[in-house]
Amino acid sequence: MRLGADVFASRVISNARLVQAMDAFLKFRKLINKNNVKSVIAVGTSAVREAINRDYFINQIAKASEITIEPIRGEEEARLVHLAVTSRVKLKRKIALVVDIGGGSVETTLATRRRVIVSASFAIGTVRLLQMLEQKKHGNRVFHRLVDAYLKVTDARLQEEIGGRKLGFCVATGGNVEALGDLRVQLCKGEDNTSITVEELNSILARLESRSYEDRIREFSLRPDRADVIIPSAIVLQNIAEQAGVDRILIPRVGVKDGLLIDMASKLRKPEESLSHAQVISSAKLIGRKYDYNAQHSMTVARFALELFDATRRLHKLGAKERTLLEVAGLLHDVGYYVDMTDHHKHSHYLIKASPLIGLNDSQREIVANVARYHSRASPKPSHKEYQELSQEQRRIVNWLAPLLRLAEALDREHAGKVKRVGVSLAKKKLTLRLRGRGELLLERWALTRNLQWFEAIYKRRVVID
Secondary structure, eight states: OOTHHHHHHHSSOOHHHHHHHHHHHHHHHHHHHHTTOOOOOEEEOHHHHHOTTHHHHHHHHHHHHSOOEEEOOHHHHHHHHHHHHHTTSOOTTSEEEEEEEOSSOEEEEEEOSSOEEEEEEESOOHHHHHHHHTHHHHOHHHHHHHHHHHHHHHHHHHHHHHTTOOEEEEEEESHHHHHHHHHHHHHHOOSOSSEEEHHHHHHHHHHHHTSOHHHHHHHHOOOHHHHTTHHHHHHHHHHHHHHHTOSEEEOOOOOHHHHHHHHHHHHHHOGGGOSOHHHHHHHHHHHHHHTTOOHHHHHHHHHHHHHHHHHTHHHHOOOHHHHHHHHHHHHHTTGGGGTOSTTHHHHHHHHHHHSOOTTOOHHHHHHHHHHHHTTSSOOOOTTOHHHHTSOHHHHHHHHHHHHHHHHHHHTTTTSSOOEEEEEEEEOSSEEEEEEEESSOOHHHHHHHHHTHHHHHHHHOOEEEEO
């Protein structure tokens, strides 16, 4: 439907496009009901997340079809594509550059078989480039030069992401990439459509640019909605291959949809383990290093917070997902120091909200940001806009987790690792903390005493420090 044709031009999904979407979703609903489907998920990528009327669009679709669209961020797209790619390509221990070319954005991901190392989203999708650079107005050759010039802006950032890493593979996904794989067989006599060399890509692009839109449909059997966007797609892929220094690109013929299916299956089998702990923690540590965090202090605080979480589990009744959110908040609670020492807890809040925590959705990221924000100073107040905008369930989780992080931070008040062990005993009316470490730990005991009020109010237990 090309929602982006509206959004990238005017930032609004038009009424005509909304009617088309409602019709499509009603057809989905009929298929869902006919096949007695139990679990459904619908996600919106760049066009939906950028539309200024996205909430209205999502609400109208939900009213018509009882299907709720969840807008996802670029790094979540990258994670889903990585899931799909690793189901087809044996990355082993090698690092792959995974490129997903969509209509509004291009997601680039450096990954191994087990995890995403880093991802970046670039607003250079094929539909966006067509609209911004006006291919019909300039013609193919001038358009190619314009795209090349525009892509130069992304080159430095892509090189920064790759750094000194040696790439084992370059993998590309998306409908246009798959069409280029098909053209490889058709025009270059390639053996299959699951890879393409840079030389073949250059040859195909030259053939495409020498034909009109109508000729591309007729001669190459391209769909009308593919025949225009395939040129910017090929130019983007050509540029990325040059930056990555590769001479062949793998085309596994999977995408976001396949990643969603794999993710759904995993969550349905083991709902408590639906967060990839290793992936989320790896991403958090990468963000911490970006903001020059004190790794030793942050890991110490995260460890103490988890020990308190485990000791009080029968009170908060939270599970593995929330435990991971607390650990991430512990690792990142002090990143605000990168901006300023004053109000660093508030700076931590917005840095976490703006950072690509791969493996967390927007709701979970909001929880982490708020838990980190309340690791010191005031507890939530009616005047705190960010807290009040959370859902009731999000606030409930923050209220259970943040007091634990506050006590964990107090246990390493000097950032010196003086407290080595913390014994936790939970009784009917009290919680006892037994501190063991170097020296008398006077500052840590003082810090704990100053930060007990919120914990005692939420957990309904008096804290005794031994």
